[in-house]
Amino acid sequence: MTLPGDWRERWVDLVTGRGGDPSFLAGGPIKDHAEGLAVYQEAWRLRHLEALQVETPGLTALVGDRMPALAAAYFAVHPSRSWTLDRVADRLADWLAAQGEPPEVVEMARLDHRVMRSFSAGELPPVMLGEDLGSLALQPHAALLHPTTDVHQFRTAVIAGSDRPPIAARPVWLAIWRAGRTVQTMEIPPATWAILSGLEAGLGLAGALEQAFASGHLQPDTLDDQVAAAFELAATHGMIGSES
Amino acid sequence: MAVRQVSKFDLPDLGVGVGFRVPHYRHVVETRPEMDWFEVLSENFMVEGGSPLYHLDHLSAHYPVVPHGVSLSLGGDGEPEHLRRLIALCRRVNAPWVSDHLCFVGAGGVQTHDLLPLPRTRAVRDHVVRRIRDVTDAIGIPFAVENPSTYVAHVDDEMPEWAFLAEIAEAADCAILLDVNNIVVSGVNHGFEPMDYLAGIPAERVVQIHLAGHTTLPSGFRIDTHDHPVPDPVWALYAAAIRRIGPVSTLVEWDDNIPTWERLAEEAATARRIRAESLS
Numbered sequence: 001m002t003l004p005g006d007w008r009e010r011w012v013d014l015v016t017g018r019g020g021d022p023s024f025l026a027g028g029p030i031k032d033h034a035e036g037l038a039v040y041q042e043a044w045r046l047r048h049l050e051a052l053q054v055e056t057p058g059l060t061a062l063v064g065d066r067m068p069a070l071a072a073a074y075f076a077v078h079p080s081r082s083w084t085l086d087r088v089a090d091r092l093a094d095w096l097a098a099q100g101e102p103p104e105v106v107e108m109a110r111l112d113h114r115v116m117r118s119f120s121a122g123e124l125p126p127v128m129l130g131e132d133l134g135s136l137a138l139q140p141h142a143a144l145l146h147p148t149t150d151v152h153q154f155r156t157a158v159i160a161g162s163d164r165p166p167i168a169a170r171p172v173w174l175a176i177w178r179a180g181r182t183v184q185t186m187e188i189p190p191a192t193w194a195i196l197s198g199l200e201a202g203l204g205l206a207g208a209l210e211q212a213f214a215s216g217h218l219q220p221d222t223l224d225d226q227v228a229a230a231f232e233l234a235a236t237h238g239m240i241g242s243e244s
Numbered sequence: 245m246a247v248r249q250v251s252k253f254d255l256p257d258l259g260v261g262v263g264f265r266v267p268h269y270r271h272v273v274e275t276r277p278e279m280d281w282f283e284v285l286s287e288n289f290m291v292e293g294g295s296p297l298y299h300l301d302h303l304s305a306h307y308p309v310v311p312h313g314v315s316l317s318l319g320g321d322g323e324p325e326h327l328r329r330l331i332a333l334c335r336r337v338n339a340p341w342v343s344d345h346l347c348f349v350g351a352g353g354v355q356t357h358d359l360l361p362l363p364r365t366r367a368v369r370d371h372v373v374r375r376i377r378d379v380t381d382a383i384g385i386p387f388a389v390e391n392p393s394t395y396v397a398h399v400d401d402e403m404p405e406w407a408f409l410a411e412i413a414e415a416a417d418c419a420i421l422l423d424v425n426n427i428v429v430s431g432v433n434h435g436f437e438p439m440d441y442l443a444g445i446p447a448e449r450v451v452q453i454h455l456a457g458h459t460t461l462p463s464g465f466r467i468d469t470h471d472h473p474v475p476d477p478v479w480a481l482y483a484a485a486i487r488r489i490g491p492v493s494t495l496v497e498w499d500d501n502i503p504t505w506e507r508l509a510e511e512a513a514t515a516r517r518i519r520a521e522s523l524s
């Protein structure tokens with residue numbers, strides 16, 4: 001067989017397990033072409049499994065022995081499309097949901113993903129006193145999640161190497177952000193969560209407050225206190241910055 | 245074999261350095277141990293912020309730093325966002341040059357994250373030359389192309405790898421990062437003489453040498469694992485390369501089963517000694 005015009009695509013199909021005719025490859029004195037190709041195939045499988053495990057420590061601990069099979073099935077549908085292995089888990093949570101996996105598995109994958117994205121995300125300058133609050137934004141390294149299980153407690157125990165608590169079904173309003181060079185997760189009041197998620201959606205301060213009010217988490221009689229508490233918490237922990 | 249060529253590129257001889265790897269980040273930035281220079285894996289630092297850039301900035305404040313990539317995919321297509329970030333990285337560390345591999349990493353939008361071998365044809369050669377020229381024009385500093393380890397070849401290969409590399413470097417007017425470990429690995433796997441490879445390389449274009457260890461399977465087949473000390477055949481080829489090329493920046497790669505800093509520094513010291521002996 002001579003070199004096919006689409007040799008790059010054929011190579012990718014062969015390496016990622018999609019099959020094809022490898023007879024345009026040539027072996028050497030020790031391994032023939034199929035055995036040489038197998039080196040690349042095995043390296044691809046292991047590299048992607050390891051990268052996924054690095055990106056999802058909580059999920060890896062939660063699903064245990066199922067991880068290699070889950071990774072193989074996931075990468076068969078969603079091979080990496082980024083130049084960095086840091087993004088291999090980008091589609092994992094949605095894919096797990098589509099497979100009918102239970103909420104704690106899907107939510108753990110989503111939490112892992114947001115935490116790992118936070119490590120190398122950008123950072124806005126802090127909000128200065130007297131600055132126009134219209135420039136207020138959620139830090140690019142911060143994220144809000146609202147899981148239906150307390151997967152964050154299990155994950156925290158995995159990272160700390162301590163005893164893992166059972167995962168309970170309960171609504172959780174969770175903030176994820178980077179403080180210094182470490183990433184934190186914390187349960188926050190629903191009203192604070194609602195305001196910050198409005199900032200996360202790019203609604204600006206007025207839009208975020210409107211959305212939080214509409215969500216029912218901001219009460220008219222305690223509104224001022226709730227808003228003040230939200231900004232004090234967000235500012236103290238460095239979850240917000242200025243886009244100006 | 246010709247001895248001591250004059251480099252075509254006005255680049256400094258940085259001495260012998262090591263790869264900057266996660267287990268040593270803290271030790272290096274906090275204690276600033278003696279080391280001539282560092283190579284960083286480009287992709288790990290082409291990010292927006294956080295821990296990677298913190299460590300990079302501390303590193304480049306005290307040592308020469310050269311970015312070395314794995315995803316430029318010279319045999320494939322360029323990606324504007326990737327190139328934009330690579331340029332930003334080079335400027336951030338004031339890189340004297342930047343390098344990546346003679347390979348392709350994916351197609352049709354799918355990335356394999358591996359250094360896949362290129363068919364050694366004239367058409368592919370010309371494609372790589374165009375890609376290197378585009379990259380060099382965009383980055384504005386010398387670009388060095390590195391020979392990878394390979395485990396298969398192609399039925400239509402028209403020339404040996406050293407000729408492929410040499411023709412590309414000449415036509416693209418680029419530099420060469422010569423990985424002597426990869427020459428030993430591929431030499432065994434494909435049945436060529438490492439000294440033939442060395443003799444076929446335009447020495448005046450070599451601006452850097454890579455040293456590393458590899459794995460030998462029971463069959464004798466070699467895998468480029470970067471998880472062992474540099475073995476004797478690689479040291480021997482390194483000595484021959486230094487005699488041919490002259491005093492050229494050298495880098496010890498150790499990426500898996502990463503040893504203590506002290507052990508890694510010892511490997512760099514061995515390289516420094518062999519380099520000095522080969523030059524005398």
Ligand SMILES: [Fe+2]
Pocket residue numbers: 390423426454497
């Ligand atoms: Fe190398």
